[in-house]
Amino acid sequence: MAEQRSPVDGAPLVTLYDEELPPDNSYAFSPEELEEDEMILNMGPQHPSTHGVLRVELKTDGEIVKDARPHIGYLHRNFEKHAENIDYQGVIPFTDRMDYVGSMGNSLAYALTVEKLLGIGVGERVAGIRVITAELQRIASHLLAMGTYGMDIGAFTPFLLCFQQRERILDLFEWLCGARLLYNYNWVGGVSHDLPEGWTDKCRRFLDEFVPVLDEVDKLLSHNKIFIRRTADIGIITPEMAKDYALSGPNLRGSGIDWDLRRDDPYLGYENYDFNVVVATSPHGPVGSCWDRYFVRVREMYESVKIVRQALDRLPAEGDVHENVPRFVRPLAGEAYCRSEAPRGELAFYIVAENKKPIPYRVKGRSPCFVAMGLFHEITRGEMIADIIAIIGSLDIVLGEIDR
């Protein structure tokens, strides 16, 4: 047994085992423990509605789910170990692949952490561009969450209407940096490309046309009687539970807790923007239901539109986006932890640096989806099979981020 210790204070970071551990099957359900009329149903990793390669094992009694156990790791790509072997800037494309429907937020969180480690800041124009891209990414990500959630409940049409709008955001990003999904856009100390000429006008036009469409989809899905009855009294996360399990982002605000890092721990000058933190009001049932989490995301899109409009208005006309990009990233020995409000919640990176080395000693990602999966078994117990799908969808998980 060997231990990896922090170069800063000698604290243990990773325990390495010399011999191979035997496979541990105690986590899976065993057929022996089943009672009469119970059945094990394996949902995933290949299933239309587990939002990726999540595998859920259900112990069912008819349509009732007695117990549910999620199995993760089917998309594990060794992000943290990779990061220990690549220079600081080189890690950014890997962060993009964590939450692959909200890439801008990931690289932003990582860039902010490295900047904190180096003690450098960014200019006003770069901060503005980062806010615009991060909020557009939030809209794109929430659109996907909204559309696929409708599909989980059985409504197909909102999905395509949402994706049409999402495509337009991806078009904007493609124009900006050449990529539609994994952007590698936020660099340490800057962004990769300045806004092209005419981009801001196109972006404004998109916002103007997007809001009516969002209204329409909202009318079509959110206040549909069937949709409300399917979602408004299942998957209840009480405020206490949400705090105990350290939820963040829309899942936390869906439980009625007023907490948003953009307002409570501002970065990139978010304190200067005028926006509301959306908290669930739950008109249709107990607070913390699937409908609340879903509706927080819908209303957050309107707030993001507001922020993007303000950021576009304030954006300084001139400024070099590469001004603060360091030639070499070689921080002094130390550690940095920086958190930010990604579309799915509090995304943070923790970096331990060795003195003047070009590669990080340790990079740890704090993923909001992984944390949210922690309480999955609690809120699914006793619900019905159809509700399992509704609950997975309402947590809005991305397996790339859970497994990393």
Next chain:
Amino acid sequence: MITRFRQIEMRLMGPLTMIPIVLLLVILGTIAALPVVATILSELVADFVPPALQHLTIVVLGTAGFVGILALNPIYSIWLERKVAAHVQDRLGPMRVGWHGLLQSFADGVKLMFKEDLVPRDADRVLFGAAPMLAVASAFAAFAIVPWGVREDGTVLAVANLNIGVLYFIAITSLGALAVLMAGWGSNNKYALYGGMRAAAQMVSYEIPTAILVLVVVAQVGSLSIPDIVNAQAGGILGVGDWLIFQLFPLNLIAFVLFFICGLAETNRTPFDIPEAESELVAGFHTEYSGMRFAFFFLAEYGNMLLVSMLAALLFLGGWIGPFGSNPLLFFVKGFGLVVVQMWLRWTLPRLRVDQLMGICWKYVIPISFFLLVVTTVIKGLL
């Protein structure tokens, strides 16, 4: 390169596209002229067929006619469904194969025919094989009692003019539930089993209000024979006023809406498509089916859609009676119009949960149906 490819495609598809269009025109024309066609046919049969076989020949010809229509029905219905879905969702739908994608369904049908017929290793082969056949058989057999119109001498244009037609309809459609249950059980797949169980519970439950609502109509008209029910709706303002849906307003309107809802539930269409709930049960009872067996379930589904729509048109919307005189084509258009409404609902509404579905049936639909039955009977008795 692409343009060249497109040119070849256009040249090929141009003439081929005429096939579905011509076919459709021929079918519609035959339906419109059904009284005349039937007269000519019966005269021909009377001239050339020995008297002992005449009745049999007419039944066989009639069966061949409606089986042909039902076999072609999915091809047009699926195309229409995809177009309705596309336009609800702000896109175009099939556009490449033939004029506005008309040949797409033919291409899909050919593909399904040549696909490997997979049977899971541990499946119950007998049930697995029999289920799609039973599904199609039950959907098709029910069409035997659907009357298309009347000739001028009063003969009914139906394959079998039963005097207890509606009872036959209720009995035959119950077989569909058995087919789905067999498919779910025979596949030896947990998702299929869930789909089959859900379907059985749902179809059996919704048969009760369907039967009661049919009784509402029967009690008012005083006959179990469908042609009699339609003939009782003739006359009135513009030929529309005496449709049953407008009588005893709003009792029959409610009955019609409930009947349509029960029809949706019996054909497993959204918002009642829980037996095949794609997002929960992958594909429900037909998860393990492929190729032609899978196509058979489609055939049965679209056949059932048309059946319940036509029944609703016959019982409540006056069948072939309309403002411009009576015509089988009018009846067909009414039936297909209701099919389009079913498609419209499917692409708009989310899906109910299984307990809510049963709750709606037992807590609302059945009591209201009973209430309607009692009230309409009492009013009829008093009048």
